[in-house]
Structures are given as C-alpha cells and as structure tokens.
Amino acid sequence: MTTATAPAAPPASGLHAGTPRRGLASRIVDRVGSGAIQVIMVLLGLFWLVPTLGLLVVSMRSVEVNNAEGWWTVFTKPAELTLQNYANLLSSGFTASFWNTVAITVPTTILVIGIAAMAAYAFAWMDFPGRDTLFLVVIGLLIVPIQIALIPIASLYGNLQIFGTIPGVVLFHVAFGLPFAIFLLRNFFVGIPSSLLEAARMDGASEWKIFATVVFPLGKPAIASLGIFQFLWVWNDMLIALVFADAGNQPMTKALQSQMRQFGSNVDILSSGAFLSLIIPLILFFAFQRYFVQGMMAGSVK
Known part of the structure; x- marks a missing residue:
C-alpha cells in the first residue's frame, strides 16, 4: 500500500530559502x-x-x-588676475620657508616608511621573544597625545643642543609617526602568502633579502598610502613647528601664522602662501591615489 506524502509548505515569507534579503541602499x-x-x-x-x-x-x-x-566675479572679469601677489610673496623670504618645509617633510616621510617597514616585517614574519608584547606597546603608543611630550622633549633637545633645528623637528615627527606606520604596514604584511616567503628561504635568501625583494615590493599599496598620510601630517603641521623650530628654520605653516599675526588683513600674502602650501599635497595625493584605497582597506580588515 502506497503512502501519500504531503507537499512541503512554502516559506512563510514568500521568498526562496537561502536568498539574502537586499538592503535599501542596494x-x-x-x-x-x-x-x-x-x-x-x-x-x-x-x-x-x-x-x-x-x-x-x-x-x-x-x-x-x-x-x-x-x-566668483572673476568669470566676468578675468583681466583682474595677476601674478604680482606670488612675486611679492617670493621676494618676502617665503621661499626659505618652503624649502624648510621640504627639508622637514621629505626626510621624515622616508625615515618613517623605512623604519616602520622593517619593524612591521619583523612583527609579521619573524619569531622573537616578546614580539606580541612589543606590538601591544606599539598599539598603546597610538593613543599617546603629542602635547604631553612637548616639555620633556624640549628639555632633552636643549641638553643635546638641537632645539630650534630642523633635525630636531624631524626626529620628533619620526618618533610620533612610527606607531601608526608600524600598525598599518604590519597588518598589510601579514596578508602576504607565506608560501612566497618559504620559497625564498628554501632558495637560501636571508631575511633582509626576503624583505627587500619580496615583502617591500608587494607592500607598495600600503606604503604609498602611508607615505601620503605622513607627508600630509608633517607638511601641514604647525604645533611642532611653533615649539621646536626657530625663526631661521620655520616651515610655511609657521611663516603664514607669523604673517597673520603681524599684518592681520594681509590677504594677498596669506592667500598666495596658503595656495602654495596646498598645491603640493594635492599633486602628491592625485599622483598616488590608485594605491590609497588598497592600502587603507588592507590596514583595516586584519
């Protein structure tokens, strides 16, 4: 005798089983x-x-x-445009401030990338005593505010006779830029397939050669995004420049601030100087923007 089987009841929601419900945005x-x-x-x-x-x-x-x-009236009166403001700015000594900014920003960015990349490789792929503890210390340094270190480091710089010099400003930026840089690059480096590193070790490559020929080239997206961040932070910094740079080594931010204090309504100098300080970071960002999103996503999902 054959037993009839009752048909399965349809889903109460009227949707196929296993079909994800789509959100409003999609x-x-x-x-x-x-x-x-x-x-x-x-x-x-x-x-x-x-x-x-x-x-x-x-x-x-x-x-x-x-x-x-x-x-906005320039669209109807383009003849009002002139380069005289820039000529006056460059003749007022602003050129020295521009090169001081370059002398501070470029070495800082290079040092942070170089030191952080080597440290990140060690934290990601080298086994040594206290590795995890040291990495937790690095993460903890991310929340240390810069302001609490100004007076102690100023005293230290005075003893070392580097207060008011460009190397002193560079060292301060490097010290406070390394924790985030190590954190970002380490999170990217751990995503590199371990088989590549093992193959290089089997071929007899040293840790330095593995870092230089395998890890560093593959880390270009994260390194480029870190370079953009670090360059912008140092280029636009005013607090460290006000504390640790003297009048002869002042970057553009401090030079513009002094112009505002002295003249108040000197719009021609302030606007032209502000645009010169703005255009370099914009060029850098657009030049490396294809790496920016890749590097930030890699540093946020690990």
Whole structure:
C-alpha cells in the first residue's frame, strides 16, 4: 500500500530559502543606475574643489579687488588676475620657508616608511621573544597625545643642543609617526602568502633579502598610502613647528601664522602662501591615489 506524502509548505515569507534579503541602499543603486551615481560623485568632487578654486582666485587678485567683490566675479572679469601677489610673496623670504618645509617633510616621510617597514616585517614574519608584547606597546603608543611630550622633549633637545633645528623637528615627527606606520604596514604584511616567503628561504635568501625583494615590493599599496598620510601630517603641521623650530628654520605653516599675526588683513600674502602650501599635497595625493584605497582597506580588515 502506497503512502501519500504531503507537499512541503512554502516559506512563510514568500521568498526562496537561502536568498539574502537586499538592503535599501542596494535597491536604490539598482534603480538609479551606476551612471547617475558617477555623475553625483563627480558633482560632489567639484563641489569639494570650490574652496580651492576660490583660494586660487583670491591669491591672483589685488587686495582692493578682493575687498570690493567676491572671487566668483572673476568669470566676468578675468583681466583682474595677476601674478604680482606670488612675486611679492617670493621676494618676502617665503621661499626659505618652503624649502624648510621640504627639508622637514621629505626626510621624515622616508625615515618613517623605512623604519616602520622593517619593524612591521619583523612583527609579521619573524619569531622573537616578546614580539606580541612589543606590538601591544606599539598599539598603546597610538593613543599617546603629542602635547604631553612637548616639555620633556624640549628639555632633552636643549641638553643635546638641537632645539630650534630642523633635525630636531624631524626626529620628533619620526618618533610620533612610527606607531601608526608600524600598525598599518604590519597588518598589510601579514596578508602576504607565506608560501612566497618559504620559497625564498628554501632558495637560501636571508631575511633582509626576503624583505627587500619580496615583502617591500608587494607592500607598495600600503606604503604609498602611508607615505601620503605622513607627508600630509608633517607638511601641514604647525604645533611642532611653533615649539621646536626657530625663526631661521620655520616651515610655511609657521611663516603664514607669523604673517597673520603681524599684518592681520594681509590677504594677498596669506592667500598666495596658503595656495602654495596646498598645491603640493594635492599633486602628491592625485599622483598616488590608485594605491590609497588598497592600502587603507588592507590596514583595516586584519
């Protein structure tokens, strides 16, 4: 005798079993279309660049014109643009501040990347006593505020006779830039397949050669993103420059601050100097932006 089997009841929700429920954001994207999203993103990017454009226009007009009308009138009066403000700025000694900024920022970025990359490789792929404890100490240093170290390091610099010098500013930036740099690069390096390192060891490569020929080249996305961050932090820094740089070694941020204190409404000098200090980081960011997202994502998921 055959026993009839009752048909299975359909899911109460009316959806196929195992089908994930889609979120509101994904449904909106499908309805609007990727083309419209790209247009919106382009418009947002242009809107973000409006203050930069305004600063450029103000830096290329006389003080009288800037006081009389807004910067947007340049579209109807392009003849008002001039490079005289930049000529006055360069003749006022601002060029020395620019090169002081370069002398502080470039060595700091190179030292932070070099030291952090070697330390990150050691934390990721070398086994030594106290490795995990030392890495926890590095993570703990991320939350140490810079302000608590200003007076002790100023006293130390005075004893070492490097207070007010460019090497003193560089050393301070390197010391406080290393914890984040090591944390970011270590999280990227641990994602490198171990088979590559084992193959190099079987071929007789030393740890230094493995780092230089395998790990460092593969870490370019994270290293480029770290370089952007470190360059921007040091280039735009004012606190460390105010404390540890004297008048002869002052970077652009301190030079602009002194101009504001002395002249107050000296818009032509301030705007042209601010745009010069802005354009270099923008060029650097757009030059390495393809590595930026890759490096940050690698440092955030480990």
